[in-house]
Amino acid sequence: MTGSYISIQNGDKSFSGYLAVPEVGHGPGIVLCQEIFGVNAVMREKADFLAEEGYTVLVPDLFWRTESGIELGYNDEDFQKAFTLYQNFNENLGVEDIQTTLDTLKSLKECDQDVGLGVVGYCLGGKLAYLAACRIPEVACAVGYYGVGIENHLDEAKKIQGKLVLHMAEQDQFCPAGVRHQIIQALSAYKNVQSYVYNNVDHAFARPHGTHYHKPSALIAHERTVTALRKQVGPDYDLEALWEEHVRFEFDTRDVKATMATMVAEPYVNHIPTLTGGVGYAQLSRFYRHHFVHNNPQDMTLTPISRTVGVTQVVDEFIMSFTHDEEIDWLIPGIKPTGKYVEIPMLGVIKFRGPKLCHEHIYWDQASILVQVGLLDPTGLPVAGAVTAHKLLDETLPSNELMSTWPSSEGKSID
Structure with a gap:
């Protein structure tokens, strides 16, 4: 109370x-x-x-x-x-x-x-x-x-x-x-x-x-x-500005204390594919300090694709690119640096409570990362590498190439 x-x-x-x-x-x-x-x-x-x-x-x-x-x-x-x-x-x-x-x-x-x-x-x-x-x-x-x-x-x-x-x-x-x-x-x-x-x-x-x-x-x-x-x-909050400030502290200034100050008293982060993040101030601070904010390659870049700003949340679509020149606990846990360059589409659902971030749900295709760092052979599997990011930027790139049945519909009626 x-x-x-x-x-x-x-x-x-x-x-x-x-x-x-x-x-x-x-x-x-x-x-x-x-x-x-x-x-x-x-x-x-x-x-x-x-x-x-x-x-x-x-x-x-x-x-x-x-x-x-x-x-x-x-x-x-x-x-x-x-x-x-x-x-x-x-x-x-x-x-x-x-x-x-x-x-x-x-x-x-x-x-x-x-x-x-x-x-x-x-x-x-x-x-x-x-x-x-x-x-x-x-x-x-x-x-x-x-x-x-x-x-x-x-x-x-x-x-x-x-x-x-x-x-x-x-x-x-x-x-x-x-x-x-x-x-x-x-x-x-x-x-x-x-x-x-x-x-x-x-x-x-x-x-x-x-x-x-x-x-x-x-x-x-x-x-x-x-x-x-x-x-x-009301009240009316500029959620986009609040989210950009949070991201700046995470990736630009790499300031854990400032990052946590943008969030509610007991926030949580859930990186869906790897189950990384933290629930509550203590665990999330630990995660940010020792496994995230200072645990990203120096050339890591976020390229925005789209952003939807609602009344209570922001949905961000972006491409994350980086050279895998250090171990990235939260993204590819347990995998030693491969030196490979990675491009991966991501989606973030960022919920706010008042003027503070409440939680982040972050989604990406883990198979695509594993293909790009050489840990997963895509042959015969319905997975793809960096092309998933490239097609997000250029929708005219071929579709349906992972579907072996795609040629069978050529010339068939579409009515």
């Missing part, structure tokens, strides 16, 4: 809220609405995560009218208590408490004043995010994860002024297929509403460490959430 609790004034009474702030000390404001288990460790972790994305996040204790300070786990006993609290919860008052929380958020110096506000919620909070989008005009962007009972308030959708994103689980027993179809059909009439269904996952698929947690779906949902928030309330 990196945030702290503050008091949210409601007339002559008050309730608490967990406040998480970005590293820079301020950001667009988001109210994060809890599951039925209260402002527990999972909700605080979610808040801290969004703060890393650049947002000032306030998680109100929405059960305060019944019992303040609820922090439940996910065993049977806690679930029964949570369900009882949910049954006794007044959703209309809950939306009023979200409005109060938004007012408190706007008054904080940590909340950017010249941009819109967001509401994100899970489970019970997912429905409340929907209702907030309908009833609170100043909500510029609302995101609901597997909200329960939205179908009972579809008539309110016409009042949504901002952006609404709903994440729905295909196997959610609390929102079965018929109900989900009803919601999606009703909301499809509104251009400012997007609904996503995640196949083969259940309710709470985005709850870290939970029984139903499904990492691929959670990651895609988070990316869609942050994309919507960025477009509606």
